[in-house]
Amino acid sequence: MQLDDWNSSPTTTHNARFANYGKHTVNRSDTMDSTKSEPSTRQRNISSASMTNGTAHDNDSSTPCVLSKDTSFQPRPGYKQWVAQAGKLVADLITCAGADHVITMELHDPQYQGFFDIPVDNLYGRSTLKNFIQNSIPNYGQAVIVSPDAGGAKRASSIADGLGMPFALIHKERRPTKITDRQNSTMMLVGDVANRTCIVVDDLADTSNTITRAAKLLKKEGAKTVYALITHGVLSGDAIEKINASHLDKVVVTNSVPQEEHQKRCPKLVVLDVGHLFAEAIRRVHHGESLSVLFQYD
Numbered sequence: 404m405q406l407d408d409w410n411s412s413p414t415t416t417h418n419a420r421f422a423n424y425g426k427h428t429v430n431r432s433d434t435m436d437s438t439k440s441e442p443s444t445r446q447r448n449i450s451s452a453s454m455t456n457g458t459a460h461d462n463d464s465s466t467p468c469v470l471s472k473d474t475s476f477q478p479r480p481g482y483k484q485w486v487a488q489a490g491k492l493v494a495d496l497i498t499c500a501g502a503d504h505v506i507t508m509e510l511h512d513p514q515y516q517g518f519f520d521i522p523v524d525n526l527y528g529r530s531t532l533k534n535f536i537q538n539s540i541p542n543y544g545q546a547v548i549v550s551p552d553a554g555g556a557k558r559a560s561s562i563a564d565g566l567g568m569p570f571a572l573i574h575k576e577r578r579p580t581k582i583t584d585r586q587n588s589t590m591m592l593v594g595d596v597a598n599r600t601c602i603v604v605d606d607l608a609d610t611s612n613t614i615t616r617a618a619k620l621l622k623k624e625g626a627k628t629v630y631a632l633i634t635h636g637v638l639s640g641d642a643i644e645k646i647n648a649s650h651l652d653k654v655v656v657t658n659s660v661p662q663e664e665h666q667k668r669c670p671k672l673v674v675l676d677v678g679h680l681f682a683e684a685i686r687r688v689h690h691g692e693s694l695s696v697l698f699q700y701d
């Protein structure tokens with residue numbers, strides 16, 4: 404499916420959309436580093452109405468590429484559009500399958516709730532992670548909560564504030580132009596971690612590059628022990644092997660993603676159950692009770 408099929412036809416029915424689905428696959432690697440472009444008849448004919456405000460935006464670029472029928476060069480759609488299209492697709496699939504209410508956990512961006520036309524309750528995984536810190540990390544009050552990038556600072560600092568713990572941030576200097584450059588981006592630590600236990604908090608680990616690179620930096624800066632506390636352990640590709648070979652001492656994830664296979668291959672992995680949170684949310688929705696108590700994690 405071409406991405407502009409989604410944008411250009413607001414009146415397109417769900418069924419017509421699904422009929423097209425699968426004809427063209429947009430891979431994450433095609434879009435998150437949109438440096439490759441290829442001229443094609445399809446792209447040359449692309450309508451400016453198919454892009455937001457008549458422009459196409461590259462991954463990190465703030466410079467819009469104005470679409471014109473006169474040019475034979477067109478950028479591939481960027482990561483932000485990929486996320487929006489994939490997110491809307493998943494929302495439509497769930498709705499068309501008959502769902503009238505969605506209960507989810509720790510959306511990467513709370514605004515993703517806007518993809519749905521039905522009620523969405525976005526539970527926090529933080530309360531579970533916070534309980535783990537309090538009950539399973541010795542002398543946790545002396546430890547430091549670390550956000551592995553600026554994007555996760557609010558999430559991590561809210562845990563630090565809630566537990567009265569110090570906070571540190573890893574700043575990534577990354578203006579990559581090629582996917583290989585992402586490995587070389589400079590990481591800078593803001594905060595003091597020497598001789599301390601560090602707890603890296605993030606919403607998800609996919610390739611595990613973020614947490615393994617963070618752990619390497621933290622150990623280099625003198626950290627004694629490094630935990631990663633992650634809500635969604637996707638752990639795709641060789642993520643487990645990277646974790647096993649990394650400076651991470653423990654990786655704690657919830658079972659929002661099945662972890663049985665990961666656990667067999669990763670002795671560092673600790674899995675926390677969040678089934679009871681979903682069960683309670685479903686029970687409350689069923690009985691028409693308020694869910695607000697489930698959103699309080701302090």
Ligand SMILES: O=P(O)(O)OC[C@H]1O[C@@H](O)[C@H](O)[C@@H]1O
Nearest residue numbers: 605607608609610611612613
């Ligand atoms: O580095 P990997 O594990 O691939 O990706 C996880 C990171 O990508 C971000 O969206 C997440 O918030 C997290 O910081």
